Amino acid sequence: xxxxxxxxxxxxxxxxxxxxxxxxxxxxxxxxxxxxxxxxxxxxxxxxxxxxxxxxxxxxxxxxxxxxxxxxxxxxxxxxxxxxxxxxxxxxxxxxxxxxxxxxxxxxxxxxxxxxxxxxxxxxxxxxxxxxxxxxxxxxxxxxxxxxxxxxxxxxxxxxxxxxxxxxxxxxxxxxxxxxxxxxxxxxxxxxxxxxxxxxxxxxxxxxxxxxxxxxxxxxxxxxxxxxxxxxxxxxxxxxxxxxxxxxxxxxxxxxxxxxxxxxxxxxxxxxxxxxxxxxxxxxxxxxxxxxxxxxxxxxxxxxxxxxxxxxxxxxxxxxxxxxxxxxxxxxxxxxxxxxxxxxxxxxxxxxxxxxxxxxxxxxxxxxxxxxxxxxxxxxxxxxxxxxxxxxxxxxxxxxxxx
Amino acid sequence: xxxxxxxxxxxxxxxxxxxxxxxxxxxxxxxxxxxxxxxxxxxxxxxxxxxxxxxxxxxxxx
Numbered sequence: 001x002x003x004x005x006x007x008x009x010x011x012x013x014x015x016x017x018x019x020x021x022x023x024x025x026x027x028x029x030x031x032x033x034x035x036x037x038x039x040x041x042x043x044x045x046x047x048x049x050x051x052x053x054x055x056x057x058x059x060x061x062x063x064x065x066x067x068x069x070x071x072x073x074x075x076x077x078x079x080x081x082x083x084x085x086x087x088x089x090x091x092x093x094x095x096x097x098x099x100x101x102x103x104x105x106x107x108x109x110x111x112x113x114x115x116x117x118x119x120x121x122x123x124x125x126x127x128x129x130x131x132x133x134x135x136x137x138x139x140x141x142x143x144x145x146x147x148x149x150x151x152x153x154x155x156x157x158x159x160x161x162x163x164x165x166x167x168x169x170x171x172x173x174x175x176x177x178x179x180x181x182x183x184x185x186x187x188x189x190x191x192x193x194x195x196x197x198x199x200x201x202x203x204x205x206x207x208x209x210x211x212x213x214x215x216x217x218x219x220x221x222x223x224x225x226x227x228x229x230x231x232x233x234x235x236x237x238x239x240x241x242x243x244x245x246x247x248x249x250x251x252x253x254x255x256x257x258x259x260x261x262x263x264x265x266x267x268x269x270x271x272x273x274x275x276x277x278x279x280x281x282x283x284x285x286x287x288x289x290x291x292x293x294x295x296x297x298x299x300x301x302x303x304x305x306x307x308x309x310x311x312x313x314x315x316x317x318x319x320x321x322x323x324x325x326x327x328x329x330x331x332x333x334x335x336x337x338x339x340x341x342x343x344x345x346x347x348x349x350x351x352x353x354x355x356x357x358x359x360x361x362x363x364x365x366x367x368x369x370x371x372x373x374x375x376x377x378x379x380x381x382x383x384x385x386x387x388x389x390x391x392x393x394x395x396x397x398x399x400x401x402x403x
Numbered sequence: 404x405x406x407x408x409x410x411x412x413x414x415x416x417x418x419x420x421x422x423x424x425x426x427x428x429x430x431x432x433x434x435x436x437x438x439x440x441x442x443x444x445x446x447x448x449x450x451x452x453x454x455x456x457x458x459x460x461x462x463x464x465x
Contacts, residue, residue, distance in 0.1 A: 061459060110415030110434030117431075273421075337422065337451045348416050348457035356421070 005302075006030075008038035008046045011075045011288070011311060013387070020384045021254055021283060022328060027051050027316040035320075036300040039311055042077040043084070047309035048302075053320035053340070055300050056312045060344035065291035065310060067347055069096040072290045075311040080186030092224070092231030095347060102346060105232065108222050109350055112215055118353035121157065125361045128156050133369045142376060145396040150249035151241075153362050157354070158240025162233065163214025164203065169241070172196070176238045182387040193234070200233040201226065236351070243285065244355045246385070246392030248362050251279045253382060253396055254330055255367070256375050264332035265364040275332035276359045281339035282330045285391040287315035289343065314340040315391075372401040405464045406443040406453060410435050413460040422455050423448035436460055 012026035022028075028051075030037050035052025050056045059065050066072075069089040074081060089096030094105035111117075136148050143149075151173055159166035175192040178184045184192075204216065204226055211217045215236075219229055255262050264275045289312040297304045304310065318339050319327040325334075342349035349355070367373060375382065376397035383394040415434025419427035426449055428439050443449060443461070453461040 061457070106414055107433055111430065111432045112434075113417075114415070114429040114431065114434045115417040115420040116429065335451075338454050344457050346414050346458055348414065348418075350416075353417050353421075 005034055005038050008040040010040050011049060013076060015386070018380060023313065023315045023319055027313050028319065031316045031320060036302055041073045041075065041309060043073050045073050045309060047073065047311070048304055049311045049313065051313045051316035053317040053323035056314060056317035056340055057344050058299065059291055059310055059312055060289070060340070062297070063099065063346070064294050064297050066098050066294050067096055067291060068098055071292040073309045075288055075290055076182055078182055079184065090227065090231055092228035093235060094232065095235060099346070106346070106350070108219070108224070112218070113350050113353055115353045118357050121161070121354070122357055122361060124160070125153070125157055125358055129153055129362050129365045133365060137369070141399045141402055143398060145252055145398045146245070146249045146393060147395070149366065151245045153248065154244035154358050155241055157358060158237060161215055162236055163207065163212050163216045164237060172237065173241050176242045177388070179238065180242055180389040182389065196234050196237070197230055200237065201230040204229045204233060239351055242390055244358050246285050246390055247279065247283065247355065247359055249396050250283050250285060250392050251359070251363055252366065253393055254279065254283060257379065258330050261330060261332045262367050265367055271333070272360045272364055274335065276356060277336040277339065278330065278332050278334055279359070280341035281318045281324070281336040283391065284315040284318045284339070284341045286341065286343070286389070287391055288313055288389070314343070370400040373398055374400065405445050406449055406461050407464045408436055408438060408443060409460045409462055412458045414458045416457050418455040418457060419452040419461060422452035427452060
């Protein structure tokens with residue numbers, strides 16, 4: 001007989017005071033007693049919440065749990081979203097489709113994001129990084145690390161890779177981060193998506209008319225409609241703009257709180273790879289996912305009914321002491337294999353190898369160029385993205401000693 | 404005991420190449436896993452690759 005579960009509760013999202021990297025305390029407490037528990041959703045649905053690592057991994061890998069948008073329920077209230085089912089995701093928005101549609105899109109894209117292809121971009125990422133560091137040096141000491149470094153490095157790289165003009169990447173960045181902001185109204189999100197979609201649709205049509213030597217230029221040669229390709233472009237650009245940027249900025253912020261760890265970034269390529277995986281685990285910026293059961297599933301001693309939504313707290317799972325020793329300690333020398341920061345299952349991050357290349361170039365170069373880099377404001381004054389689907393900081397004022 | 408590759412479930416994430424580059428590579432066209440040599444031996448690297456694989460494409464041989 002499984003132990004009876006506590007009454008369903010809404011998903012806790014408030015991080016502990018003074019601990020901007022840690023999961024909400026309630027999630028840790030829940031994980032240690034009830035790694036699978038009942039959760040009340042904003043629309044009144046009573047579903048499930050997974051906080052334990054083994055169960056989170058099991059749900060994400062199990063095709064009986066769907067990613068289709070029209071079946072899912074939002075785990076947290078969102079401004080202006082009417083009650084009732086969400087609309088199905090449009091064609092091409094592959095993160096919100098299941099097999100076979102998802103498989104078709106993924107197969108078209110996976111070969112373009114392989115380890116080898118992304119590593120071939122290393123030199124270009126190094127150039128972009130060096131240019132941004134030069135600019136910082138010229139401008140400072142005293143810059144906002146988000147605007148001066150964390151955002152432009154991945155933004156310039158994803159724009160170049162996709163074949164999107166990068167001149168206005170700051171504007172794209174604001175549009176994308178508003179779509180991830182739980183406080184943005186439905187109108188704001190809709191307007192941002194419409195603007196991004198409109199722009200990329202125009203770009204897709206231009207590339208159809210005269211194909212260019214870049215990823216979107218290659219994809220016009222595949223069997224994809226304009227609508228599919230536009231939505232794929234929206235996803236890839238959005239994912240490229242508002243993920244690694246947060247890892248770079250939040251990663252630097254976390255390293256400021258554990259300065260003895262920074263040396264690991266100068267201990268050679270293997271040490272850097274290890275450090276990047278640990279930062280991914282420790283920060284797990286894409287902290288929450290949702291699936292919906294397509295059929296009755298027995299899991300962890302409980303029966304999840306067809307139609308029930310299951311929220312996965314990847315963040316709580318990546319701090320599970322059953323999986324990682326001293327999970328709340330940032331230890332750049334540990335082996336963080338098995339973390340869920342990039343997801344798990346068929347939907348695991350498509351761009352993860354690009355993210356790895358960017359992180360392993362950008363973070364060591366930043367601390368190598370500015371060995372005295374430090375926050376310019378007290379840690380509790382840093383504006384943290386409390387209500388975003390992707391964790392991070394809005395700005396990170398930094399300074400350093402001039403040589 | 405060694406491991407086997409199930410390409411039918413592989414999604415081409417490349418995690419195995421990161422964990423065990425001497426054993427696994429990706430097909431440049433579809434990104435799916437291909438073994439570098441003949442078989443897939445049992446080693447600490449391969450076990451880590453099997454653990455990291457998001458789609459269960461690296462499985463213990465029966």
